[in-house]
Amino acid sequence: MTQYRVLPGPEHFLPPSAASMGIKLPNPGEGHIHGVIVPEEQAMEEAARQFLMARVPTIFPGPLVLWAWNEKAAKKATAVRHLYETIKECVAPQQKPMLIPMPDYRPKYPKINPEVEINPNHPNLTIWHNKIDCCMFVGVHCHQANLSLKIIRGGTNCFTIAMCAQAGHEDAMLSFRDATPEKIMRLAEWVRKLKGSVKPPEVVSKKEKSAG
Amino acid sequence: MSKERIKIAPEFFDIMPPEYQDLVTKATYGNEQRGWKDIGTSKELIEEHSLCAGCPESMAFRYILASLPNPEDTVMVGSTGCTSLVFPHVAIHNIHSLFGNQNAVASGLKRALMVRFPGRVKDVVVLAGDGATVDIGLDMTMQAWFRQEKFTTICFDNELYANTGGQESGLMQKGFVAKMAPVGKGFEKVRLPEIAREAGCHYIVNCTVSKPSLIEKVVKNAIYVARELGPTYLQLYTPCILEIGKNSMEGLQEMRDAEKPTERFAYKEYISEPAKQLLAEMAAKDKEKKAAAKQLASQGA
Ligand SMILES: Cc1ncc(C[n+]2csc(CCOP(=O)(O)OP(=O)(O)O)c2C)c(N)n1
Ligand code: SF4
Ligand SMILES: [Mg+2]
Numbered sequence: 272m273t274q275y276r277v278l279p280g281p282e283h284f285l286p287p288s289a290a291s292m293g294i295k296l297p298n299p300g301e302g303h304i305h306g307v308i309v310p311e312e313q314a315m316e317e318a319a320r321q322f323l324m325a326r327v328p329t330i331f332p333g334p335l336v337l338w339a340w341n342e343k344a345a346k347k348a349t350a351v352r353h354l355y356e357t358i359k360e361c362v363a364p365q366q367k368p369m370l371i372p373m374p375d376y377r378p379k380y381p382k383i384n385p386e387v388e389i390n391p392n393h394p395n396l397t398i399w400h401n402k403i404d405c406c407m408f409v410g411v412h413c414h415q416a417n418l419s420l421k422i423i424r425g426g427t428n429c430f431t432i433a434m435c436a437q438a439g440h441e442d443a444m445l446s447f448r449d450a451t452p453e454k455i456m457r458l459a460e461w462v463r464k465l466k467g468s469v470k471p472p473e474v475v476s477k478k479e480k481s482a483g
Numbered sequence: 484m485s486k487e488r489i490k491i492a493p494e495f496f497d498i499m500p501p502e503y504q505d506l507v508t509k510a511t512y513g514n515e516q517r518g519w520k521d522i523g524t525s526k527e528l529i530e531e532h533s534l535c536a537g538c539p540e541s542m543a544f545r546y547i548l549a550s551l552p553n554p555e556d557t558v559m560v561g562s563t564g565c566t567s568l569v570f571p572h573v574a575i576h577n578i579h580s581l582f583g584n585q586n587a588v589a590s591g592l593k594r595a596l597m598v599r600f601p602g603r604v605k606d607v608v609v610l611a612g613d614g615a616t617v618d619i620g621l622d623m624t625m626q627a628w629f630r631q632e633k634f635t636t637i638c639f640d641n642e643l644y645a646n647t648g649g650q651e652s653g654l655m656q657k658g659f660v661a662k663m664a665p666v667g668k669g670f671e672k673v674r675l676p677e678i679a680r681e682a683g684c685h686y687i688v689n690c691t692v693s694k695p696s697l698i699e700k701v702v703k704n705a706i707y708v709a710r711e712l713g714p715t716y717l718q719l720y721t722p723c724i725l726e727i728g729k730n731s732m733e734g735l736q737e738m739r740d741a742e743k744p745t746e747r748f749a750y751k752e753y754i755s756e757p758a759k760q761l762l763a764e765m766a767a768k769d770k771e772k773k774a775a776a777k778q779l780a781s782q783g784a
Contacts, residue, residue: 332495339492348492372495374503377571382531387500 277306277444279428286425288417289441296439302447303439311447318407318432318445319461322358322368323469325405325430329369330355331389335436336410337372343452344410350455351409357459363471369401376415391419395426407432408443409450417442434458489555502530506574512555519549519695528554530572534565537731539692539721539738540639544569546698547610547637551575552706557606558596560589562620564612564646565723566639583620585609586627586636593634606706607634613654614644617673621653628682631713635705638675638716641723649726656747661726676751679716685758686715689751691738697750707765708758715758720748 273293280286294306302314309317322328332351339345355370362368371389378392385400391411398406406429408416413435420431420442433443436450447454489507491499509526511517521527528548532541544566551557554575561567563582570577580588589609596605616624616638624636642659644650649662653673660667676689686708688701698719705715722737724730729737741748754762 337492337495337499339490345492348494352494370495370498372498372500374499379571382572384500387498 273306275306277303277424277442279430279444280424281426281428282424284425286421288421294441296441297446297448299449302445303441304445306441314445314447315458315461316465318447318458319465320469321405321430321432321445322407322462323361323465324472325366326472326475327367327369327401327403327405328358328362329371329401329403329406330358331371331373331394331406331408331411333373333408333411333415334375335412337374346452347410347450347455350452350459354455354459354462357462361462361466365474366471369403371397371401373411376412389419391415392422394419394423398423398427398429403427403429405430405432407434408440409434409455410436413437413440416440502526510574511549515552517549517552517554519546519699522546522549522695528574529569530574532572533568535725535731537724537734538565539724539734540565540569540641542695542734543639543692543698543719543721544573546692546695547702548573548575549695550699550702551606551608552703553604553606556604557608558592560585560592560607560609560611562609562611562615564615564639564644565641566610566612568646583615583618584623585611585615585620586632587623589634589636590627590630590632593632597633604710606710608706609634609636611636611638612645613638613640613642613652614650617653617675625678625682628679628684628714628716631683633709633711633713635702635709635715635717637702637705638718639721640718641721641726642672643723643726645723645726649723672747676716676718676753679714680753682714684714684716684753685709685712685755687717687753689718689748691720691742691748693735693738693742701752704762708761711761712755712757 275292277289277294289306297303297308300311301308302311304314304317336344336347336351358368373389376391379390383390383396385397389397416433420440423429423431431443433440433446434450435446435448439446439448491507505526511521511525522545529544534541557575559575559577561570561577561579562585567579578588586609589607593607640654642655643652643661651664651668655668657671658667676687679687686705692698701717705717709715720738720741722734724734
C-alpha cells in the first residue's frame with residue numbers, strides 16, 4: 272500500500288496527481304480521507320468536523336448544480352444551499368462561511384473577481400483572496416475538479432472536500448462518491464450534530480490580522 | 484428556442500456574478516428578431532475583450548454575436564490568434580482548435596450535431612484570422628468547402644499575423660512591410676473570395692465591419708444558406724491598428740477608406756443560384772409575416 276497521503280499543501284508547484292502516487296478511489300458506500308479508504312459515515316463526520324474547525328469554511332458549487340438544467344440538479348441545489356445555511360448557523364462568530372460559485376470553466380483572464388467567483392484554472396486566487404482554509408467542491412465536472420484540486424493542493428494550505436456524483440476524487444483530501452441530494456442533506460445533519468463538540472478556531476487579534 | 488436551458492437554480496441566483504444574472508434576464512437568447520440594434524439595450528454575449536483598445540476585431544465580435552440567429556444552439560470554432568483570446572469572454576459554446584484546423588473540427592462537429600440532434604437546428608460558425616484561414620489552414624478551409632460542409636466560415640482579415648507580432652500572411656497586400664516581414668510582401672493578396680466561389684461556397688461576402696447593419700445582414704444570410712445548402716464564407720476587414728500604426732480611434736476611418744469602390748474591401752458578394760432562390764423565398768416569407776402582423780395589429784386597434 273502507498274505511503275503517500277493527500278494532505279493540505281502547499282505541496283509544490285506541480286503536485287503529482289494522487290492517483291499516480293497510488294491513491295485509490297473508494298467503492299460505493301465508502302469515502303476517503305487523505306487517501307485512506309473509510310466507510311462513508313466516517314468521511315461524513317470528518318467533513319463536518321473540518322467545516323466546524325475552519326476559519327472560512329466554503330462551498331464551491333459548480334455548473335452542474337448552479338444551473339437548473341434538470342430536476343435532479345434543482346434538488347441538489349436546494350440541498351447544497353441547505354448545507355451552507357446549516358454551516359452558517361452552527362459556526363462561531365469568528366468563522367466566516369462562504370458560498371462562492373464556479374459558473375463555468377472558461378479561463379477568465381483577466382476578468383476573474385475572486386471575491387465573487389472561483390475558476391478552475393486559477394482557484395488559488397479565490398482561496399488566497401478570501402483566506403479560505405476548508406472548501407467543498409460540488410457539481411463540478413470531474414476533469415475540471417481534478418485540475419482545480421491539484422492546483423489548490425500545490426499552492427495553498429486549504430483542506431479540500433469533493434462531493435462527487437461519480438466515483439470520487441483522489442486529489443481531494445476527503446472525498447465522497449455517488450453524491451445525491453439526500454447525501455448532502457446528511458452531511459448537513461452531521462454538521463448540526465457536531466455543533467458545540469468541535470473547537471472553533473481561535474479569535475484572531477487585530478495585530479495578527481494586520482500581519483496577514 | 485428559449486431560455487429554458489440557461490436557468491440559474493433559484494437557490495444560487497443571489498450568489499451568481501452579476502454578468503450571469505444579466506445573461507439570463509437581459510440577453511436576447513430565444514429572440515428571433517435579435518440584431519445589432521440590441522447592442523446597448525440588452526445584455527451582449529461578449530463580456531469584456533482582451534484585444535488592443537480600439538481594435539476593430541472587437542466591433543466585429545459585437546456585431547456578429549448580436550446577429551447570430553440562434554445563439555443558444557450555435558457552436559463557434561476558433562483558432563489561435565487575437566480572436567482566440569476573446570472567446571473566454573463569449574457566452575456562446577465555442578471550441579478552440581489547433582491553429583489551422585478550424586474547418587476540419589467544424590466539419591466533424593456539424594456532422595455530429597446533425598446526428599445527435601436530428602430535429603433541431605444547430606449552427607456551426609468558424610471564426611479565425613487570415614493566417615489560420617488562408618495560410619496554415621488553407622487545406623482544411625478548402626477541403627471543407629469542396630465537401631460542401633454545412634457551416635459558415637468567417638475570416639477576420641487583418642492582413643497579417645497580428646498575435647505573433649506581424650508576420651506576412653497570404654492576405655497581406657503586395658509590398659506591405661510589417662514588423663516581422665521587413666522586406667515587404669512579394670506577391671499579391673490571395674483572392675480567397677474567388678477561390679471560395681470556385682471551391683463551392685454558396686454565399687460569399689468581402690467587406691469591412693464599418694456598418695453594423697450590413698454585418699447583421701451578411702451574417703444572417705451566411706448562416707441561413709449554410710443551414711440549407713452548404714458552405715458560406717465571409718471575409719471581413721478588421722485592420723490591426725497596432726501593426727499599421729493607427730490610434731485607437733482610427734480603426735473605423737481605416738475601414739471606411741478601405742471600402743471605397745476601387746479599394747480591396749469594396750463590398751463584393753457571390754451568391755450561388757440556389758442560394759439566391761433560398762434568400763428570395765425567405766425574404767418573401769418574412770414580408771408575408773410582417774404584413775400579417777400589421778394587419779392583425781390594425782384589426783386590434
Ligand atoms: C500549429 C501552430 N502554429 C503556429 C502557431 C503560432 N501562432 C499563434 S497566433 C499565430 C498567427 C495568427 O494569425 P491570424 O490567424 O492572422 O490571426 P490574428 O492574430 O492576426 O488575428 C501563429 C502563427 C500556433 N499557435 N500553432
Ligand atoms: S494586435 Fe492588432 S489585431 Fe490583435 S488585438 Fe491588437 S490591434 Fe487587434
Ligand atoms: Mg491576421
